[in-house]
Structure formats: structure tokens, C-alpha cells
Amino acid sequence: MMEQLNDVQKRELEKQWEVLSYGVSSIIPEGEFKEKIAKSIKNEQPLKVKLGLDPTAPDVHLGHTVVLNKLKQFQGFGHTVQLIIGDFTGKIGDPTGKSIARTALTDEEVKHNARTYFEQFGKVIDMEKVELHYNSKWLSQIGFAEVLKLASTVTVARMLERNDFHHRYKENKPIHLHEFFYPVMQGYDSFALESDIELGGTDQEFNVLFGRQVQEHFGREKQVVLLMPLIEGLDGVEKMSKSKGNYIGVNERPEDIFGKTMSIPDALITKYFELVSPLSMEEVQEVKRTLDDGTLHPRDAKMKLAASFVDMLYGKEAAHQSRQQFINVFQKKAMPDVIPEVMWEGGEEILIVDLLKELGLLPSKSEGRRMIKNGGVRIDQEKVMDAFQTVQVTDRMVVQVGKRKFVKLRRS
Structure with missing residues (x-):
């Protein structure tokens, strides 16, 4: 033929x-x-x-x-x-x-x-x-x-x-x-x-x-x-799977998709560009070339990759906003523009590990103690140092866990 x-x-x-x-x-x-x-x-x-x-x-x-x-x-x-x-x-x-x-x-x-x-x-x-x-x-x-x-x-x-x-x-x-x-x-x-x-x-x-x-x-x-090919998840080892918790869901919030993409191992950048990104073959080849010759930093490559995912799923404006929020939160250490708000119906004082569990930010008190020990919990941008600390719950208080989880508490 x-x-x-x-x-x-x-x-x-x-x-x-x-x-x-x-x-x-x-x-x-x-x-x-x-x-x-x-x-x-x-x-x-x-x-x-x-x-x-x-x-x-x-x-x-x-x-x-x-x-x-x-x-x-x-x-x-x-x-x-x-x-x-x-x-x-x-x-x-x-x-x-x-x-x-x-x-x-x-x-x-x-x-x-x-x-x-x-x-x-x-x-x-x-x-x-x-x-x-x-x-x-x-x-x-x-x-x-x-x-x-x-x-x-x-x-x-x-x-x-x-x-x-x-x-x-x-x-x-x-x-x-x-x-x-x-x-x-x-x-x-x-x-x-x-x-x-x-x-x-x-x-x-x-x-x-x-x-x-x-x-x-x-x-x-x-x-x-x-x-x-099957693609590895965020851990860089196992196949991407919800059951393994190493996935990026297509229905997740744009900022979460962007943030998760920034956490992938550098060794997977090229594979994600080739198999998951909507970019053309020519664009992907250019990314590979500049990564190989050192003119493109892996961090910047992941920024491009993350933006391409959000663009594919939510459009260019969402990609731009997610990129800007990532820069503000993770590079400038600023607060995100939009933080989910939760009405607090509990008491005025509560142990920090109990608060984290009540808000659903962590699954257990032991996880809360581990996260605090690793310096991953902040209240109004101040790092929490003591897992047995009692906190005073105030209106508009912001609780942060890790790099991506923020909650603003409101009191009636």
C-alpha cells in the first residue's frame, strides 16, 4: 500500500x-x-x-x-x-x-x-x-x-x-x-x-x-x-495510583496540581513532558536539550511542566494564577491569595494536635506530632515548635500544614 x-x-x-x-x-x-x-x-x-x-x-x-x-x-x-x-x-x-x-x-x-x-x-x-x-x-x-x-x-x-x-x-x-x-x-x-x-x-x-x-x-x-508506558507517581518509584497516594488528580484544584507537579523527582521531568504534557514534540525536544546542556534549571522545567498541566485541564488563566501563587507562597514565603475558610464551633483553646485533626489537615495526632517535629506546622506564619502546645483560636487565624495546606478559621 x-x-x-x-x-x-x-x-x-x-x-x-x-x-x-x-x-x-x-x-x-x-x-x-x-x-x-x-x-x-x-x-x-x-x-x-x-x-x-x-x-x-x-x-x-x-x-x-x-x-x-x-x-x-x-x-x-x-x-x-x-x-x-x-x-x-x-x-x-x-x-x-x-x-x-x-x-x-x-x-x-x-x-x-x-x-x-x-x-x-x-x-x-x-x-x-x-x-x-x-x-x-x-x-x-x-x-x-x-x-x-x-x-x-x-x-x-x-x-x-x-x-x-x-x-x-x-x-x-x-x-x-x-x-x-x-x-x-x-x-x-x-x-x-x-x-x-x-x-x-x-x-x-x-x-x-x-x-x-x-x-x-x-x-x-x-x-x-x-x-x-506506565508513569511513576510523585514518589518516583511506584506506578501512579490513588491507592498509593502518589497521584495528581485531573479534578484537583489548579494550585494543587501545580504544587504537586513541582514535587516530582528531577529524574522524571523528561518522562512527564513526553507522556503527560500537552506540549508538541518540538517543544519537548527543546526542553530536553536545554536540560541536558544545563541552560534550563530543573526547577524552571518543572514550572513549565506544571503550567502545561493546569493549562490542559483548566486553561491559561488558571495556569498563570497557579504559577503566581506558587511563587508567592513557596519562593517569597507569602500567603496564598485565596485560603479556604472554616467556621470554628469549638472552644477558645485547644491542643495544636487536636486542632490539626479536627480540621482534617492531618489524619491523626501522631501525624501531627511528627509534622510539628519536622517544622511543618505554622499558625499565622509562625512555626509551631511544641507538639503539646495549646493554641488560642482567634477569628481569621491561619493554620498551615506543609507547603500546600492552608485553612483560615472564622469565629461567629
């Missing part, structure tokens, strides 16, 4: 290939991907690009935007994004990385989580140009004979090659038969929608490759798989 393109089409092919393959961990198989792009250009027919989601939790963080940014690039070239809500597969739950079977979701949980996904995804991709599908539409209609036919496409030995199933089998932990059907059903989604491309994280390789297998079984053209 590539040799049938004219010069203009060939340049378009190279442009799409350069952008769409950028930052991808692996393309399976690479040659077929280029052929699909060429065929799309030649026939003026957009590719169908699939992303499957089991809405197991309602919160989206910047780790999710790695694949969303890639979908946005596909949209930019006029390709069709197929967003699949796994309302049927979600009742089994993806076993990837799990040592026990997942708890099945109810219909209400699926619908609630899906709605919040749409709202949050819309901050990155154009949801008006997305094909939205619920896989119960076809999976709930499959008869048992068809299920048996699908099951014949894979062996138990192949399933046990998966790390999660392998470890559970070796450790004599239960593996339920229905869990084996999850990747098969995910593969059937690709057949039902005639998907050309499927995106997923590197931890999803086993699942997404089933799409090719099922499509081949039914005599359809096989999809190409693009695996995106």
Missing part, C-alpha cells in the same frame, strides 16, 4: 507515523501499523482506534492522560476514537496484577463511574468526536454456543502464562473460571467494532493482544496494538 501513495500522501504518512509512534513503548506489529496508516490515507478512511475502560473507580489522574494524549493525537489526524465502557466486563473485573478476584461492580456503580470518566476525559480529548460504546450491547447477546466457540481460541496453558494467574496458581490461590473469560471478552469487543488499533498500558499486553486473536478467529483483519 505504501508504494501506491503519491508524494503528498507519503509526507502525510511520515508525519502521522512520527507523531503517533512517539512515546509508545511498543507497537505490535510495527510494520502493520504503518500499512494501516497508509491505507487510511490512500482510501481517505479514518482508522478506528479503541480504548476499553472498566469504570472500577470514578477518579482519573495524570497517569491516565498518557493514553488520552495519544488518543488526542489520533483525533488530530481525523481518526475515530472508540471508547468502550466495560459495563459487562466490569462485572467480572480485570484480573491484571491482582492476587485475588475483583469484586463485581453493580450497574449503578458502573453508570456513576462512567459519567465521571466522561467529564474528566473531556478535559483532554474531544468527547463530541468520540464513538461511545457499552460492551453489554453485544456481550449480553452472545449465546452459550458462541461462548464455547470463543473459549476454544485459547488454551488453559496460555492463560497460566499471565504473571498474575501464574503466581496465584503457584501459591495455590484460587483462580475462578470466569476470570479466564475477561481477556477473551475484551478481544471480542475489537471484533464487534472492527477496531484497527487498540491502545493500552504495558501491563495490558496480554489482554489487548486477544483482540488480534479473536479477530483472526472470525476471519477479520487484525488490529494493531500500541502499548503506552
